[in-house]
Amino acid sequence: MAAASAVLVLLVAAERHRWQRVPRLLLPPRGWAWKQRTRKYATTTGKNISKVLIANRGEIACRVIRTAKKMGVQSVAVYSEADRNSMHVDMADEAYLIGPAPSQQSYLSMEKIIQVAKISAAQVAIHPGYGFLSENMEFAELCKQEGIIFVGPPSSAIRDMGIKSTSKSIMAAAGVPVVEGYHGEDQSDQCLKEHARTVGYPVMIKAVCGGGGKGMRIVRSEKEFQEQLESARREAKKSFNDDAMLIEKFVDTPRHVEVQVFGDHHGNVVYLFERDCSVQRRHQKIIEEAPGPGIKPEVRKKLGEAAVRAAKAVNYVGAGTVEFIMDSKHNFYFMEMNTRLQVEHPVTEMITGTDLVEWQLRIAAGEKIPLSQEEITLRGHAFEARIYAEDPNNNFMPGAGPLVHLSTPRADLTTRIETGVRQGDEVSMHYDPMIAKLVVWAADRQAALTKLKYSLRQYNIVGLHTNIDFLLSLSGHPEFEAGNVHTDFIPQHHKELLPDRKTTAKEFLCQAALGLILKEKAVSDVFKIQTQDQYSPFASSNGRRLNICYSRNMTLRDGKNNVAIAVTYNRDGSYSMQIEDKTFHVLGDLCSEEDCTYLKSSVNGVASKTKLIILENTIYLFSMDGSIQIGIPVPQYLSSASSGETQGGAVAPMTGTIEKVFVKAGDRVKAGDPLMVMIAMKMEHTIKAPKEGTIKKVFYKEGSQANRHAPLVEFEEEDSDRREAD
Structure with a gap:
């Protein structure tokens, strides 16, 4: 009891939250039906799951919470101090609060999560999601020792698939195609050259202990x-x-194709077809689709059977x-196995009409896979x-x-918005920067792609940079x-995908x-109502003048360029706008729909909303043409004061924690020299000197947090004559 009380003090008392209603986003399962129970469900092995801790x-x-509610299973969330007001908590x-924002002290703390599972009642299962502890062999084993159901594979499978050399040996023995190569002890030049000749060029020379592209x-x-x-x-x-060194066959411009598999405690294993995840940046997926484009049924069957x-x-x-890695001739080779649910699992659900999280929970409780391989059918095409x-x-x-404004396309049976944030929330520097997954389905690939582009244009975010316009450019590329x-794909088409502004x-x-x-x-209209003085000169902005039309000059900022616009207020309520040597006839009004403001306008007779x-x-x-940002210029003294610029300094590219500081006041640096290392969004960023000079002041210490665009260092102001002499 004393230990439990201590944990309760650490984690804070359980906080019950009213469930926030969200649209039902999952396709109804096809080909099978399970009888729903309101509180728990029995299984063929006698286990019960009444709660699931995520x-x-x-x-x-x-x-996971949405599926748990659908099944009548209670859900238990854990959260860090940074996530106290998060959507998953609500x-x-x-x-249960489990610690500070850094994941090592919260979401990666096995002991805290196990304690929450014990406190939150009997017959709890733990769903690890993906990332964090999802592929941690020790965590899976700890759950087993504590008598807690781990919604995932046995720890032995996580171990075997987590060691690349071991996994390839197991796959080769099982008849799964692996990349041909040499991993032997003989490291003589002649031996390596002979194996390269046997494998066939091109080949990859890789350091056995390598990583990050070093020794490759x-x-x-x-x-x-x-x-x-x-x-x-x-x-x-x-x-x-x-x-x-090791030698492997090099697959030029490969595709990244993966197969969803499911196994149960009764020895049954099925596949739910493939996904293509080839389009990536920073070695991370950005658009996934199912099934893989251009893959013939016979290749699809071979892929599934190999998986x-x-x-x-x-x-x-x-x-x-x-x-798998797949070459241009659709030959495929085992790469690795992810022993968890994948981020892109919704596209598989869309083409098979299944709920894979429900499958996970039922199989974890001992039930058999609900469908045989013959009963799993592929229908249509889906993008994420x-x-x-x-x-x-x-x-x-x-x-x-902050997500100052967030509006999305309407969710339905063919459009899913998988997200954990709402308008007003913040994308935290402590975790992955993914805001959402937009998932669409249609009868064929072309129709699904059209729907994806249409839906992306309806996904509008203000408050921070996003990749939405890039996704539009990518999905509209002819080769895609x-x-x-x-x-x-992205490096090859970089200029077309990211053209100059x-x-x-x-x-x-x-x-x-x-x-x-x-x-x-x-x-002005609001002011008129508040003051109840309709004749106040401050309550009028219609530009009305006796005998003449009112004109004004406006300046807007397009990128780095100021644009002068001469506006004339016409008597009929329209406007004449002159930009350079061209005049436009403009009229319109504002309207509100679903908490959003729309501009209904006509420019030279072309109407738009x-x-x-x-x-x-x-x-x-x-x-529907995309998004545009136009600046409103402000006086220089105001922009400098508001931005907190430091003359000649270096600024933080994003909000993050200063991991290392390499310089101090008085140090002389050259342009490109490292000043600091910042950790943000699970990545390490080196801040480099923007110019040569002497450091006057360092504003942050190691371990401190810096906000985006915050000055990090200040340079000494050097005399211009001395700079010229140098």
Whole structure:
């Protein structure tokens, strides 16, 4: 009792939260039906699951909670101090505080999560989601020792699939295709060269103890083998103090194709077809689809059967994903197995009409897989687009900050919004920057792709950078539309996907100016009502003048350029706007729909309806043509004061924690020298000197937190004559 009380003090008392109603986003299961029970369900092995604790956060926690509620299973959430007001906490039946924001002290603390499972009542199952502890062998084993159901595979399967050399040996023995290569002890030049010749060029030379691309070389012919081998050895020795090498067949411009598998405690294993996850940046997936484009039924069957052999080889139970590399001729090779539910699992649910989380819970409780392989059918096509807080134009730099405005397409049976945030929430610097997953389904790939692009245009976010416009550019690329995808897709088409910024069309500038004028009028109208003085000069913004039409000059900012707009207020309530040598006839009004403000406008007779948001000094326009941001210039003294700029310093690219500081006051640095290392969004970022100079002041210590655009260091102001002499 004393121990339990101590834990209760640490974790805080259980907080019950009223379930927040959300749209039912899952397709109804086809081909099978389970009798729903209101509180718990019995299984063939006699186990009961009355509660499920989700050892995770964000959208996957919300996802599991929705299915638990549908099944009549109570949900238990855990949360860090940073997530106290999060969506998954509000949705759960119970929620427990487990520590500070850093995941090592909260979501990765096995002991705290096990204690919550014990406190929150008997017959609790733990669903680990993905990430954090989902593929932690020790955690799975600890759950077993404590008599808690772990919604996942046995710890032995996690162990075997977690060691790359072990997993490949197991797969080869099971008849699963693996990349041909040499992993032997003989490291002589001649031995390695002979195996490269046997494998066939091109080959990959890789450091046995490598990582991060160090000690890795692609060799396309035998004449360059020796030179590349020696280079790889030198780099490996320097990086890892080990120059042992392995040889593997190099698959040029491969596809990343994975197969969803499911196993139960009765020895049954099935596959639910493949997903293509080839399009990636920073080695992370960005758009996934199911089934894989251009994959013939006979190849699909071979993929599925190979994945089943892989799962059976490690006595797999629950949801798993077998990942393959596929070449241009649709030959495929085992890469790895993810022993958990995947982020992209919804596309599989959409094409099979299943609820994979419900399968997980039932199989964890001892039930058999509900469908035989013959009963699992493929229907239509589905896409998933991951919406991230990141800046594609700045090397996809992740970001953090508030979701000042968030509106999404309407969810239905063919459109799912998988998210863990709402308008007003913050994307935290402590965790992954994914905001949501937009999932769509249609009868075929082309129809699904059209629906994806239409839905992306309805996903509007203000407050931080997102990749939505990049996703639109990507999904509209001719090669993507043709299904010609591979892991080098983004680097290969980088210029087309991220073109140089173009000037905004004058018609959109007219819309921005009109929106600003109408907002001014709305403020005046409110003032008129509040003062009850309809004749007050401060309550009028219609520009009415006797005998003449009122004109004014406006300046808007398009990127880095100021644009002058001469506006004339016409007597009929319309406006004439002149930009450079062209005049536009503009009229319109504002309307409100579902808590959003829309601008209904006509520019030279072309009518449109655009979502309008004016925040601080920026006008945001969202339409079916995409999103546009137009700045409202402010005086220089105001912009400098408000931004807190430090003359000649370096600023934080995002909100994060200062991990290391390399400089101090008085140090002389060159442009490009490292100043600090910042940890944010699960990534390490080195802040470099923007110029040569002497450090005057360092504003942050190691362990402190810096907000986005905060000055990190200040440089000494150098005399101009001295700079010229240097």
